[in-house]
Amino acid sequence: MTSSERIPVAILGATGAVGQTFIRLLDGHPWFYVAEVAASERSAGKSYAEATRWIEGNMPADVAALTVKACDSAQVTSPVVFSALDAAAAGDLEPAFAKAGRVVLSNAKNFRMAADVPLVIPEVNASHLGLITAQRAARGWSGAIVTNANCAATVAALAMAPLHEKFGLKQVIVATMQAISGAGYPGVPSLDILGNVIPYIGGEEEQKIEREMQKMLGKLSGSKIDDAPFVVSAHANRVAVENGHTVCLSMTFNTKPTVDAAISAIREWRGDASVRGLPSAPDLPLRYRDEQDRPQPRRDVNDGRGMTVSVGRVREDPIMQLRMVAMGHNTIRGAAGGSILNAEVLVKTGVISR
Numbered sequence: 001m002t003s004s005e006r007i008p009v010a011i012l013g014a015t016g017a018v019g020q021t022f023i024r025l026l027d028g029h030p031w032f033y034v035a036e037v038a039a040s041e042r043s044a045g046k047s048y049a050e051a052t053r054w055i056e057g058n059m060p061a062d063v064a065a066l067t068v069k070a071c072d073s074a075q076v077t078s079p080v081v082f083s084a085l086d087a088a089a090a091g092d093l094e095p096a097f098a099k100a101g102r103v104v105l106s107n108a109k110n111f112r113m114a115a116d117v118p119l120v121i122p123e124v125n126a127s128h129l130g131l132i133t134a135q136r137a138a139r140g141w142s143g144a145i146v147t148n149a150n151c152a153a154t155v156a157a158l159a160m161a162p163l164h165e166k167f168g169l170k171q172v173i174v175a176t177m178q179a180i181s182g183a184g185y186p187g188v189p190s191l192d193i194l195g196n197v198i199p200y201i202g203g204e205e206e207q208k209i210e211r212e213m214q215k216m217l218g219k220l221s222g223s224k225i226d227d228a229p230f231v232v233s234a235h236a237n238r239v240a241v242e243n244g245h246t247v248c249l250s251m252t253f254n255t256k257p258t259v260d261a262a263i264s265a266i267r268e269w270r271g272d273a274s275v276r277g278l279p280s281a282p283d284l285p286l287r288y289r290d291e292q293d294r295p296q297p298r299r300d301v302n303d304g305r306g307m308t309v310s311v312g313r314v315r316e317d318p319i320m321q322l323r324m325v326a327m328g329h330n331t332i333r334g335a336a337g338g339s340i341l342n343a344e345v346l347v348k349t350g351v352i353s354r
C-alpha cells in the first residue's frame with residue numbers, strides 16, 4: 001500500500017490515555033492514517049493540541065492541528081473507527097458507528113461479552129473474527145464491533161494460551177499488580193498511589209478478568225463461541241508503576257505438565273500464523289525469561305514495541321499444579337496496539353477494504 005492509499009481512521013476518546021497511545025502507534029503506520037479525532041463535548045471544537053494534555057514523547061504535528069470533533073457518526077466519517085471511549089459513552093456511541101457502516105475496534109467493556117461480538121487477541125483467537133457475519137445478520141448493520149479485552153485479562157490469556165492448548169486449563173488463581181496508566185488520565189491521585197498498593201480497582205475489574213479469558217480461549221463453533229471450561233479467581237491491585245500490568249498465576253490443568261514441558265510450550269508458541277508479518281505483530285508474542293527476578297515492568301514493558309508479553313518463574317505450586325508470572329504493556333498490548341493488530345487482520349482478510 002503506498003502512502004496515498006492508506007486507510008483513513010478516526011479515534012474516539014482520542015484525548016485520553018489509550019487515545020493518545022493510538023495516535024503514537026499510528027504515526028507512520030503503513031496502512032492507516034489518523035484522519036479524525038473525537039472526544040467529549042468538553043474537547044469538541046478545540047484543536048487536538050489544545051484539548052489534550054499529551055503524556056509521552058512528541059505529539060505528531062499533523063494530528064496536533066486536527067480539530068477535535070464530537071463523537072457523532074454524521075460528523076466522523078472514516079470507515080475504520082478506533083474507540084478509546086469511556087464505558088459510560090461507548091454503550092450508545094459504538095453501535096451508532098457500526099450501524100452507519102463503520103468497523104469499530106473497541107477497548108471498552110460494554111460489548112465484550114455479547115455472544116455475537118468477537119473478543120480478540122489475534123495470535124490466540126483470530127478465528128473468532130468469523131462472528132462478524134453473524135453479528136451483521138443479527139443486528140442488521142453493515143459495520144461491525146470488534147473488541148479487545150481488559151488489559152490484565154489480555155496479559156494473562158496470552159501467557160496461558162500455549163498451556164491451555166496443550167494441557168487444558170481447569171482452574172486459575174490470578175493476582176494482578178496493575179499500572180496507574182490503566183486508570184486513564186489523570187487517573188489515580190498521586191497521594192493515593194505513591195508508596196502505596198490499592199487492593200481494589202473499580203469498574204468490575206475482577207469480574208472482567210474472571211469472565212473474559214474463557215471467551216478468548218474458547219472455540220468458534222458455527223456462529224457462536226464455546227467458552228473454555230475453566231474457572232478463574234482474581235485479585236486486582238493498583239500499584240505505583242507507570243506502565244505494565246504484572247499478573248501472578250497459579251493453575252491446575254486436565255493433564256498436569258512438568259515445569260520443563262510448560263516452559264517449552266511457552267517458548268515454542270507463535271500463535272495464529274495469519275498474524276505473522278503484520279505491521280504491529282511482534283516477532284515473539286510471548287518471551288520466556290530465564291532470570292529468576294523477571295519479568296519486571298521497568299525492564300521488559302517495551303519488549304516487541306510493547307506487544308510482547310514476558311513470562312517467567314514457571315514453577316511447581318504446592319496447592320495448585322503450576323505457577324508463573326506474566327507482564328505486558330497495558331495501553332499497547334492491552335489496548336491500542338491490540339486494537340490496531342485486530343484491524344490489520346481485518347485488512348488482510350478483506351473485512352476492511354483498502
Ligand code: NAP
Pocket residue numbers: 012013014015016017018019038039040041042043044071084085086087088089107108109149150151181182183184185186330331334335
Ligand atoms: P481516559 O484517559 O479517561 O480517556 C477517556 C476518553 O473518553 C477521553 O478522550 C474523553 O474525552 C472521552 N470521553 C469521556 N466521556 C465521553 C463522552 N460522554 N463522549 C465522548 N467522549 C467521552 O481513559 P483511558 O484509560 O484512555 O480508557 C479508555 C477506554 O479504554 C476505557 O473504556 C477503558 O476501560 C479502556 N481500556 C483502558 C486501558 C488502559 O490501560 N488505560 C486498557 C484497556 C482498556 P475528554 O478528554 O473530552 O473528556
